[in-house]
Amino acid sequence: MNVQTTGADGTVTSHRRAEILDAAAAAFAARGIAGTSMREIGDAVGLNAGALYHYFRSKSAIVTELVTGYLSDLLDDYRAAGAEDLEPRARMKAIVDVSLATGAARSDATKVYQSEFGQLRNLEGFADARLLADSIQKIWLDAIEAGKDAGILRKDIPTRVFHRFLRDSVWFTVYWPKPDDDYTLAELSEDCMSLFFDGMATRAGR
16 A cells, blocks of 8 residues: 655656665564664665655654555455355464465564554554554454354353464464475464364363
């Protein structure tokens, strides 16, 4: 979700803005939003501070567009997966698959969202991001409720508790990959579903 603007020469600057957002995401993921300056973002894309302000009026504007765009794309991907038309377990797996794919494809933005959004969501300018985050949460909660209604998930565990455990387990796998790791997303998804839906204990262990 990149807002397109037109430069003085009449060319569309959305591609350059996307480069800046990617560079900012990498810097924020590594050093945090507070620990990253506009100069560092500009240096990463070969722009001085004055030129960078031509594309974004402030660091806050970069953060807002980065987070809001990330959430908008994620919500679109959840909806495109058609999870609501699937039986409960497949529905939950579709959500997990989209989440893992997003984390792999956009690891920096995912890290920024997961680590920073709790402090950002109530700030001025994040109303759209809050609505998007709430819509995403509802997709997860509705899928869990569907699992309970179908009898494949326990009803004694609060839906929001199960959601937090599963959500955090899925999203924090973004920190796992190593250069020599051959553990695939498909394997990770299957293992995640097995752990959360079937459990780790053997029948004897239970």
